[in-house]
């Protein structure tokens with residue numbers, strides 16, 4: 001892919017405003033986590049296939065709108081100030097790289113604010129997860145692409161390291 005063909009991360013209407021309120025999102029995350037932990041096992045008992053479909057579609061729609069979620073299947077939003085790291089053109093899970101411009105923009109897409117600069121600024125407004133951005137993340141497991149990160153979190157798949165790593 002040539003650099004000129006890279007596009008700035010999609011910014012859905014209202015989503016930037018929401019992401020600029022990470023403390024609110026942090027509370028919403030904690031609430032959603034507890035609701036999903038209670039309801040997903042019950043949904044799985046009724047129909048594992050439908051439960052999985054529901055989770056994937058919900059994430060595609062809700063997180064797609066709010067965070068431009070790329071469905072990596074291993075969500076680290078709470079560690080990155082509720083800013084999706086997969087919107088970084090380099091897909092860095094630990095950042096920023098050394099190419100941040102003086103104005104805080106990306107070296108690959110110069111009109112785009114660096115995802116990791118935003119992640120740092122937003123993470124510092126959080127209360128529960130304020131220090132999680134300093135935890136080194138493992139490389140993203142591409143075999144989970146397209147799956148539900150919520151389901152993977154409950155199944156423990158998001159923290160498993162594939163054989164050979």
Ligand code: SF4
Nearest residue numbers: 069070071072075084
């Ligand atoms: S699941 Fe992955 S791609 Fe989606 S918001 Fe979370 S970190 Fe970003």
